[in-house]
Amino acid sequence: MNRVLTYEITAEQAGTKIGDFLRRAGYSRHVIIHLKKTENGILLNGEWAYVGQFLKEGDHLEIRIIESESSEQIVPAELPLDIVYEDEDLLIINKPADMPIHPSINNYNNTLANALMWYYQQKGETFVYRCINRLDRDTTGLLIVAKNMLSGGSLSDMSKKREIQREYLAIAEGEVPQEGVIDAPIARKEESVIERCVDFEKGDRAVTHYWRLDYRNGYSLVRLKLETGRTHQIRVHMKYIGYPLTGDYLYNPDYRILDHQALHSWKLAFRHPVTGAQMQFKADPPWKLP
Structure with missing residues (x-):
């Protein structure tokens, strides 16, 4: 799974080091280290750049998050998958009952992780499984799954700070x-x-x-x-x-x-981990009051 982000540097951002700019934009230390190790992970005006370089007004900064391998030991399995929303950074899934979210000893190929691994295998894309909010096996409803390490780190931080309303x-x-x-x-x-x-x-x-x-x-x-x-x-x-x-x-x-x-x-509300836009999703339950 690859993600390319571009930034046009404003006058207010000029004079900032690339590393400081990225940290302010929500890039964690882990993601920045990954970018430094990735060929052409950080491009400034089309050329490879160090995180210590200073930015100027009008500069074009391109960030390439490349994850060339999928999660290990998650077997692709064709299972029901209700995708409520998907963009380059995240998925919103409406999970059915009787579906664990993570593989375990007794749940090797019947989980949400297996279903998503199958979904991206059919699309010919690598996929690292990052489920942000936990639901019990028989609890139904909305889940957030991050599609790259940038959105994953940001959403995990929001979850720890109780900024995802459930x-x-x-x-x-x-x-x-x-x-x-x-x-x-x-x-x-x-x-x-x-x-x-x-x-x-x-x-x-x-x-x-x-x-x-x-x-x-x-x-x-x-x-x-x-x-x-x-x-x-x-x-x-x-x-x-x-x-x-x-x-x-x-x-x-x-x-x-x-x-x-x-x-x-039934309801999730949070800021988009990359754009900052407010997002809200709802899904009716699969049952009714008798």
Whole structure:
């Protein structure tokens, strides 16, 4: 996967070293080192340049991010792939249920990574898999995947700073209060590798905001917004306040209306990692309140 970016240097940018210019434009130390090692990775007015060279007004700076090899040990597999949006820097995927996002010992060729590797193999392009926001295997909805190391570094930094706004929809059992905030620390459950629980002594701070949108037939449609991003946070928090998600095999294995947890990443909002433009995406859940 190759990405070429061009910059016309303004009067305000003149007198800046190329390295400083790139850092201000969001290029990480890792990306700059990669560019220095890439033949013609940095071109100034058509000629190879050092990061220590100074820029002048009217200069043409061309950056070539070249990744000639795909991610190792990810087998291409033809799987359902719902691409909501794609440009040169990122993908927005609407992930189905029963699809892990990363390969593991028991999930070798059935993941989102395998599907994307197949997609780019058919296009004849290399691809390094960089999934930015995590979703559980049976949680459906929107995910961000970076297509190059520049967008990957920028999006990862945004994620750490909580600058990517995520909202979820869920079906919970019972009549959930109209709105509220759950502020309860989450820790790994003793003697379990997978399960989490609320633990006020050992847990990490976890905060979830929720709003009930509808209620009927004993179930609530709930909108949720994360302030933190702990593993299984929504699933654990909703069980903790007495309104577990339906179909949750770990925390509420009640499959009367759905065979997996009714949790869907329905809205994403963030700045584009390269252009800075505000972006927002929505996707309706694949289920409905009964």
